[in-house]
Amino acid sequence: MVEARSNGAYTVKIFHSASIGNETEILQQIQMGTIHMGVITGGPFDTFDPIVRVINYPFLFKDHAQADRILDGPLGDKILKSLENSGFKGLCFSENGFRNLTNNKREVTGPDQVKGLKIRVMSSALHKAIWQALGANPTPMPWPIYTELEQGVIDGQENPLWVMEVYKFYEIQKYMTLTRHVYSPHINVASLNWFRGLPASDQALITAAAKDAAKFQRKDNREKNAGRLALLREKGMQVTSDPDVDAFRERVAGLKDLSLYRDPRVQDLLVRILEAVK
Numbered sequence: 001m002v003e004a005r006s007n008g009a010y011t012v013k014i015f016h017s018a019s020i021g022n023e024t025e026i027l028q029q030i031q032m033g034t035i036h037m038g039v040i041t042g043g044p045f046d047t048f049d050p051i052v053r054v055i056n057y058p059f060l061f062k063d064h065a066q067a068d069r070i071l072d073g074p075l076g077d078k079i080l081k082s083l084e085n086s087g088f089k090g091l092c093f094s095e096n097g098f099r100n101l102t103n104n105k106r107e108v109t110g111p112d113q114v115k116g117l118k119i120r121v122m123s124s125a126l127h128k129a130i131w132q133a134l135g136a137n138p139t140p141m142p143w144p145i146y147t148e149l150e151q152g153v154i155d156g157q158e159n160p161l162w163v164m165e166v167y168k169f170y171e172i173q174k175y176m177t178l179t180r181h182v183y184s185p186h187i188n189v190a191s192l193n194w195f196r197g198l199p200a201s202d203q204a205l206i207t208a209a210a211k212d213a214a215k216f217q218r219k220d221n222r223e224k225n226a227g228r229l230a231l232l233r234e235k236g237m238q239v240t241s242d243p244d245v246d247a248f249r250e251r252v253a254g255l256k257d258l259s260l261y262r263d264p265r266v267q268d269l270l271v272r273i274l275e276a277v278k
Helices: 023-032 043-047 050-054 064-071 074-086 125-133 146-151 161-166 192-196 200-234 245-257 264-276
Strands: 037-041 088-098 100-103 118-121 137-140 156-159 175-177 183-191 238-240
Touching: 023 037, 023 043, 023 088, 023 183, 037 043, 037 088, 043 050, 043 125, 050 074, 050 264, 064 074, 064 183, 064 200, 074 088, 074 183, 074 264, 088 192, 088 200, 100 161, 118 125, 125 137, 125 245, 161 200, 183 192, 183 200, 200 238
Parallel strands: 118 137, 118 156, 175 238
Antiparallel strands: 037 183, 088 183, 100 156, 100 175
16 A cells, blocks of 8 residues: 555565564564564553553453544544654554453353463563453463463463464364453554654655555454354354453453553543543
């Protein structure tokens, strides 16, 4: 899209599947300007700017429409703008998806069955705190994790449906629970120094292309979810589609009072978003 709209003035080279590092390492490269742009899961940003923890707050959004309304509006813009303090130009939000739990030990219908499970989490203080509150043993671990799941180094993991399909977790994980515990956006960012060095017209072109691509990606991802779920069931995963979400939510209700959210900017934005999604 950028190549076409710029009449070839820009060439976009894609690096995928952790070919240049894990997400934290890629963010560091974007900060330095050795990588110009990236589409990165929201979780790893919280080590660079704690305000991102707000959008990863558990059970924050009830559905996609609510997530879009907040992230595409003024409250989402505050997060994108804040990233400039860490050397990123926040362009827009695309989608990873609602995260769900899988494990190879037992069916999980509520938080009591989570206790003691060794769950792989992203390198994120918040995601670690969520699973500690639920009684699990959260284990930060870089991607990929297929071998660790297969060998029993970890009992389970949590990710959107597309991850379960693409990485064939149905081969090594028996149980999946549709917890939808965190809505996980991707944040489309550019290196701030690189972006500021571009002509204003090119900045506008790249920003518009990123937003158009994000809208397409969200729509495409959501349209495929029903088929993904059917495939996972067909492949033998035991899916719990109606867990006790209220019980899960009650166990993590105290997270808003943790030190993770004590930064006044973070606390203020969390309160405003919690009010907006009532």
